[in-house]
Amino acid sequence: MDNQARIDFLKQLIEIDTAGGFEDRLAVVLQSFMQEHDVSCRLLPVMKGRSNFYAELGYGNNDKVLAFCGHQDVVKTEDPAKWQFPPFSAHIENNRMYGRGTADMKGGLAAMAIAMAELKDEGAGLNGKLELLGTVAEESSKINHMQGAQQFAKDGYVDDLTAAIFAEPTNADIAYAHKGSITYRIDSIGKAAHSSRPDLGFNAITPLIHFYQEQERYFGELVAKYENPVLGRAVPVVTKIDGGEQLNAVPDHAELFVKLRTIPETDNDKIIAHLNCIIANINDQDHAQLSIEILGSKIAVTTERDAEIVTIAQKAAADHLGRSFNVRGIAFGTDASEMTKANRDMDVLVFGPGNATAHKIDEYIDLDQYLSMIDIYKQIARDYLK
Template structure:
């Protein structure tokens, strides 16, 4: 099958974004493409903030609510381009699908948002109440919701639409995510005389066994607040003839609604306090990992790795408004939840802004080899976003 050409504005913009490789911290090419599109297609103004978030704004003719469409510009890396069926940054079209890194996660949705807002503005001749913001977000793959804090501060939206893949279904919640660091401080010694040291790995092993006995929190809709060990490292490494004096274990914690920085860490801290009281040689500490990433603007983005969960009731008025808007254009969405983290951790979880997810493509295509998006899904979600604009503005 050869390369196909499709003369469609959403397809063209999606291809342009895919052709700009944009790993986290390298989103400038996508930012430039978006900025160009905003300026050439009737947006009132464009704002690129200190982190590189790129926000197009269309002002309506009358005061009203503001709606923010959120789509991240960064992608996870491609480990080996040679094993891809089609080049991951060529955005080739085959059998009605665009192939490439970021097609489903989530440059297709971002392109559809930008085009939908421009078309809605043109079709209404700008005669609508309120404001539309389309935000291309940086660093979402490492920091769900951290860069988004700058966006909500700037746009102050009443409604947020997250464009992560949902197969055109409405998503009204998700578990959050935290990265917890468990550290144990031992005492180095020659491994020929281990009794003179304190082996940090043995000590952390005892704690890990006890942590596995902790009862997980639970939510009827979102499930368990999972706490899973994901890596462990000791020092010195390699430990040639040395009893390790330090060991750190990282846990992935899936967060439920209402869980806080304090409530999540409390049971682990209580366990450590009890174990340290029983064992005078044990010196252990629990905390949240802190991430630090360089932005393409030169700014550094820093944040604790704690991204809250959120959940709305499907009977809420704004959810039903969105649902009805989609039904009215012949779509048939199911109201459900995401099974992964999104920038909704900030908008809904932290800032308490009314938020729902609505995106094209399948959730399980994110981060995969031979990632693609169906053109039919792209065109349908553009209609979805226009319907949302009509319903709220």
């Protein structure tokens, strides 16, 4: 494919609105594209209107299996009127394509799909298997997101992978580790009463404050005790607090939401168990009704700095970008958190085009970087599956 055709394909994907779901709209385009290039592929339904996409090239007898991974959904556009250009117009100006998903991460997904198709067209002598895994619901599920990655893992598509590259926007830096997360809600049930007679009720906010204080003490100890040489320390953030209906009433309900970014040294299950202990103690001491709902638990992901896939990616990036670049860890999570639960032995990279405009107004991708990443992905596949 020439560069204009490569850009046109990305434009086609950006013009498809997959905010909040509707990934089938994109999956059928990927399917048609791969079929045009004689690449074996199929759609794998996960939820209504939301199908994972799978494609494969298989050659030789090598046991290596490399997966290109990307999600098909995008975050919602909160206020399209604030954009310079309509968020699904794929407007091009000054060698940038603007639009929701250009950076996160249809740019990376398009680059991977084109790389696979071009390798097929060129009759690349790959010795092993190259796969493309396009997931649903990485961004757009309120509870337990990453169902697409979970389904790939459940159905056995991850079991034989020896390496996987996730095309999240890293500005073409190479990340070989990322943090995990625990997302949860603390619910407090009280008893309503008039504010002039609080003795007739039970203020739901009071035990929630007690929990917050105990949680802060626990997280302070956790953060001080554990540090990862690549990812640093765990990062807890209270993201939302809500309680009460009106100013002259004792609130009968309150809730608190927390997002904790974890590292390999801070085991998610142990943290959740400790939080449950805090709740049990407060319920006993304060005669409260606190409960916890885990909205998501994603494990941290790490690969050895000198792993083969890291070395190969470094060389490919240097060959095509002609600049120095970072090899590092990142704070945000990816579908790798779910896939590595099924296969702890595979090496993982997060490596894609796109920048810090992801999720923001006027999101864009640099087209030179996008085009370079196609060739980088091709070289990685050739060198890893040789």
